[in-house]
Amino acid sequence: MTTTTQVRTAVVARGLTKVYGEGDAAVHALRGVDVGFAAEAFTAIMGPSGSGKSTLMHCLAGLDTVTDGQVTIGDVEITGLNDKQLTLLRRERVGFVFQAFNLLPTLTAEQNIMLPLEIAGRQADQALFDRVIETVGLRDRLGHKPSELSGGQQQRVAVARALISKPQVIFADEPTGNLDSRSGAEVLAFLRRSVRELGQTIVMVTHDPGAASYADRVVFLRDGLLVSEVERPTPQTVLDTLMALEA
């Protein structure tokens, strides 16, 4: 007997087009991108500089408007929402991890982690809090301020802050860009673990083939189009694909 597992798609883009500026100054950053991101999976977006990675992520996350096409998160078409609805959707369904950790300096690690839930007026689920803290390995640092933590620990706080509201998807933009390779590897391992153990969905933009190799799948952009993808990537298969794209 064979069993089939249904792969749910957390985020879908159809015909996604983004043009900055007008007339002679127009920049076609995305030229009709069709892509889906599986739920409970870790997907990396790569491509040469200027290929449209950040633009794609910003459009997928509702941080930027699209020129044409559709983006759906779960069962909501976000390209049809007004600003107020988008703000709510980002708060309730989307988590972010940026290159700069964006922690509030006067709050402890624990207070930073809990802040988005407090702003949303939602209760923390103690069991989830314990699991998240366990997953990112921060138990003994909860009372520390960001300035008392290493860069890697600060980024782990930022990852925990994104995980704690159980968003449908976390978008990570170069999350290891400010970290040395050891701290970067730690943060990537925690992202990986949060997918495997907490069923989190993660979409990450990165320049680094090593970072991309932590993902389940890597999609590649060139000149605003999705041109290739690699399943179960290794640093070498990612590098080979990138070099072929840049050739």
Ligand SMILES: Nc1ncnc2c1ncn2[C@@H]1O[C@H](COP(=O)(O)OP(=O)(O)OP(=O)(O)O)[C@@H](O)[C@H]1O
């Ligand atoms: N606000 C903007 N106004 C005008 N052009 C923009 C704007 N943002 C991005 N672009 C242009 O859109 C194209 C795609 O940029 P984007 O930042 O998405 O690429 P990227 O792949 O993330 O690049 P990098 O790897 O260098 O960060 C580039 O040509 C860029 O110059």
